Amino acid sequence: MNARLFKAAITISGAFALFLPTIVAAQSREAYGLVTSIQFLENGSIGIQKMQELRNGSVRIGLDWAIVQSQPNGPFDFSFTDAMLDSARNTGMEIYANLGNPPAWAAPCPECRPYDVPSQWYAYARAVIDRYYGRYGSAITFGIWNEPNDKKFLRDNPSDDHGESDPLLYFYIAWHALRARNDLGNGARIAFGDITPTAWNDGWFQSFWGNIRGTVQSQDLIAVHWYPSDGDIYNLMSGLISYTGREVWMTETGTLTPTSDSAQVDAINYLISTFQYRPGYVANWTRFFYYRLWDGQCCAEALLRPDWSNRPGFDTYKNRIPGGSSATILSAGQGLNPGQSVASPNGRFMLSYQTDANLVLYDNGSPVWAINCWPQCSDIGAPGVAVMQGDGNFVVYNSGGGPVWWSGTDGNPGAYLAIQDDGNLVVYSSGGTVLWQR
Numbered sequence: 001m002n003a004r005l006f007k008a009a010i011t012i013s014g015a016f017a018l019f020l021p022t023i024v025a026a027q028s029r030e031a032y033g034l035v036t037s038i039q040f041l042e043n044g045s046i047g048i049q050k051m052q053e054l055r056n057g058s059v060r061i062g063l064d065w066a067i068v069q070s071q072p073n074g075p076f077d078f079s080f081t082d083a084m085l086d087s088a089r090n091t092g093m094e095i096y097a098n099l100g101n102p103p104a105w106a107a108p109c110p111e112c113r114p115y116d117v118p119s120q121w122y123a124y125a126r127a128v129i130d131r132y133y134g135r136y137g138s139a140i141t142f143g144i145w146n147e148p149n150d151k152k153f154l155r156d157n158p159s160d161d162h163g164e165s166d167p168l169l170y171f172y173i174a175w176h177a178l179r180a181r182n183d184l185g186n187g188a189r190i191a192f193g194d195i196t197p198t199a200w201n202d203g204w205f206q207s208f209w210g211n212i213r214g215t216v217q218s219q220d221l222i223a224v225h226w227y228p229s230d231g232d233i234y235n236l237m238s239g240l241i242s243y244t245g246r247e248v249w250m251t252e253t254g255t256l257t258p259t260s261d262s263a264q265v266d267a268i269n270y271l272i273s274t275f276q277y278r279p280g281y282v283a284n285w286t287r288f289f290y291y292r293l294w295d296g297q298c299c300a301e302a303l304l305r306p307d308w309s310n311r312p313g314f315d316t317y318k319n320r321i322p323g324g325s326s327a328t329i330l331s332a333g334q335g336l337n338p339g340q341s342v343a344s345p346n347g348r349f350m351l352s353y354q355t356d357a358n359l360v361l362y363d364n365g366s367p368v369w370a371i372n373c374w375p376q377c378s379d380i381g382a383p384g385v386a387v388m389q390g391d392g393n394f395v396v397y398n399s400g401g402g403p404v405w406w407s408g409t410d411g412n413p414g415a416y417l418a419i420q421d422d423g424n425l426v427v428y429s430s431g432g433t434v435l436w437q438r
Helices: 003-019 046-054 079-090 117-139 167-184 197-201 204-212 233-244 261-276 312-320
Strands: 032-035 058-062 094-099 140-144 189-195 221-226 248-253 285-291 327-330 340-343 349-353 359-363 366-370 383-388 394-398 403-406 416-420 425-428 434-437
Touching: 032 248, 046 079, 046 312, 058 079, 058 285, 079 094, 079 117, 094 117, 117 140, 117 167, 140 167, 167 189, 167 204, 189 197, 189 204, 189 248, 197 204, 197 221, 197 233, 204 233, 221 233, 233 248, 261 285, 261 312, 312 327, 327 340, 349 383, 349 416
Parallel strands: 032 058, 032 285, 058 094, 094 140, 140 189, 189 221, 221 248, 248 285
Antiparallel strands: 327 416, 340 349, 349 359, 359 366, 383 394, 394 403, 416 425, 425 434
16 A cells, blocks of 8 residues: 555544444435425326436425415315325335415415415315325325425515514414314324524524424424535434434435536435434434435536436435445445444345454355455454545555555545445446446
């Protein structure tokens, strides 16, 4: 190993315990969601085909009041929403449906407080919850409004669209949605907030929660949005979890825009790693929704280009979703401590960093490859860690921080290690080029 490689390796090794905390399981497909528009769920459409390709286990859509009740106090028409949501369920996705966006007859603007919350809003919330909990049971969760702490999305006056909303206004809307669910007595799950981090940081959410908490049920949860400019993600999630004692979903996250393909890949790898390798004190952060599938722009948040072709970020997200690809991925900062193993998606192959300091790949329990430092491993000290570094090098260290084996793939930031269903162990570049394989 040359000096440059050794220096990089020691730096990563010394900090390893800080960025690889105890792993919290987040391996169900439903834990990985996608935000999209409801019309993209149409059976046979390119939108639903892309989601089937991606294999996201959950989807967040808006189930707008304006869609299902076009006339004042008129009948509810669920024909369109039935078709869209049935299509999503038929692909195995669970649904997160935001309630909101009143029709023109029910509010002065789509982002405004409805005129008649206790009666008309209540009736809408009750009808939607009754129909779709009866149809899908626990496979659907109902969110109440979008980012209600921001006047851009919830306000009394149509022209007053700047600044922070009144938490009592959101309480009023959320309480009557809760009343609708509680009157039904059906056990449907409601998520509160879809707030931005500002609501937690300045006490807006605490004010809202202090008023609503006595009405919520045990299955209800908290929803929050977060982007890379919003500060420490674990501080936010741990604060919400400890304050409410609830499960918390990140129902919107993504990249800052405009963004290049490579920046999107790096951001997705960071976000998913932060979720998959979150420490135990935020174990109640249980779902993750990426924003979004398609937006018709070339360089914004979406995973697809305007022509619906895949950006590299699409394939990166797909590879990180359990069952989404034929490989299990270790990205930058991920690795194995002594005694830990990671399996291929089909469970046949297991990469194990053993307590005797050997790194071994097993095929149904039989070794097929190793770094061949055993029994010599006893001469190099106790096992340390096997880590996929940020510089693209996969390195095995002893407990003193000395490298004992490496893939020689440094100089490739964004590279990742894949344990494939065919038994191959491969380091790929961020663009998918093979850099090393066993």
